[in-house]
Amino acid sequence: MTATTSTTTLVLPVPSAAVSTPERRRTTRHYLVCEPRHFAVEYSINPWMDPSAPLDTDLALAQWRALVEVYEALGHRVSRIAPVPGLPDMVFAANSGTVVRGRVLGARFRAPQRAAEADHFRTWFQANGHPRVVMPTRVNEAEGDFAWTGDLLLAGTGFRTDPAAHAEAQEVLGVPVVSLSLVDPAYYHLDTALVVLSEATPDHRAHIAYYPEAFSAGSREALRTLYPDAILATPEDAACLGLNAVSDGHNVVVPREATHLSARLTESGYTVHPVDISELRKSGGGPKCCTLEIRA
Template sequence: MTDRFLMCPPNHFEVAYVINPWMEGNIALGSNDIATRQWEALARLIGQVARVERMTPAAGVPDMVFTANAGLILGDKCVLSRFRHPERQAEEPHFGAWFRENGFDVLELPPDMVFEGAGDALLDRGEPLLWLGHGHRSTLECVPLLKEFLGIEIEPLRLVDERFYHLDTCLCPLEGGYLMYYPAAFDAESQARIMARVPADRRIAVGHADAHDFACNAVNSAGTVFMNRASKGLVRELQSRGFNVKQTPLTEFMKAGGSAKCLTLKLTEDRQSPDAGNLDARSVA
């Protein structure tokens, strides 16, 4: 099955407020022209291996470009996000309408429950497991309802560095059951959870510089990893595991605290079996 990704053009994108550390000092300092060129370059690259679906951007919600936060997809179900910050809550009806119009069964959490979609909820690529980040945006209170809605095991991970405020900024499940992550973004207990669940030969720990270039905020499809930037060492490590690495500058979006993964929402999400996405058994260009 060809992957499908939802993206929202950055027509109205700007840094208009501060809700994470990356935004500090960047209000009104971005270039929409550069952001558009960078966004189109990412969309073209992903479009070489997957299908990119574009939704209509809305004025007044500049962060709507970050479609990863729209909701959590599993099969034909979508758990709609409940944003923590009022600045982003106006995105919810736009995303809800798109999902309904495109055939998803939209499930809604109570209004007072905070959950920021596939920014904090990432499906493992080796087993039927949902990694859930909490501590900055999403809260643990949503776990019971997510289990009820989706019938999937959930592994909570506590985020402790405010610069890595969403799970997808510091952890990226990869095909074949690999996991790329920045250990320092998690508390000791969560680091231990990751090591207990993921074999050592499937863990790819990134260092400080790569993490702050948002290397973990990557898109993985058809054996290719798309990201803003990575060190030569990280590229070699990913290539040694069979991945093709594509780097494309996303500096304008990093001013708002986002990169490749934040700009996309995978629409073709299914439960993984232990052998699903076995990269080792495939020939990757």
């Protein structure tokens, strides 16, 4: 099997009711997070990272704690994995696993600086109700490049995750996969350029927001076909990692600078919760990067 087989999902039928605007309904989520106790920018593996720039670790901790407080105030379950010295990017938990319908696919990092994170998360999953974690054979940076829509797994490639990892995800998770090509190195992971706002139901397609210029021409056409009602982000939204957001179907946690996106979300029936992630952004991360969703 090759990754190209996954593109057959592009012709899936869309329910006739999908053109209506559904009520935005919150569902309780389970998130895994990692405190940025050892957070630092010690190397550069994406265009956002500058080891020579000043960094306030205490401020990063405060911003992370405020993010977690938002999740808990919204009634979501938040689990924590202990940070490990020498792994400054472990705070970006989303890169370390993909959980869909109780199945867990681990991560395999492209950058050697982050490679050790994968095994710490594997151990956590095995100790917390997921003994059958499958570790990938291909480079796969998990929810950094995989976005579950409720019926499809959107899968990014171009800078981190191998195209062949998309077919591997389909086999392990047992869900159809749509491959999307990223073309702008500033948006090196899918979760920097696209967010799932509400998942698909029998009556409505999933609702997403994305930044078109981050994708290849063919991927833009695929997204237009699948999600004609998507919210399109502006360059300003993308430049503050505004799409690195977290949604429970009604509440959307978004970087506070993404004002245009926030306005569009409000117009579309969502409740926006702006957060400050200015220090975490210095490593190319935002709310979603810090948040791995565990889907039972």
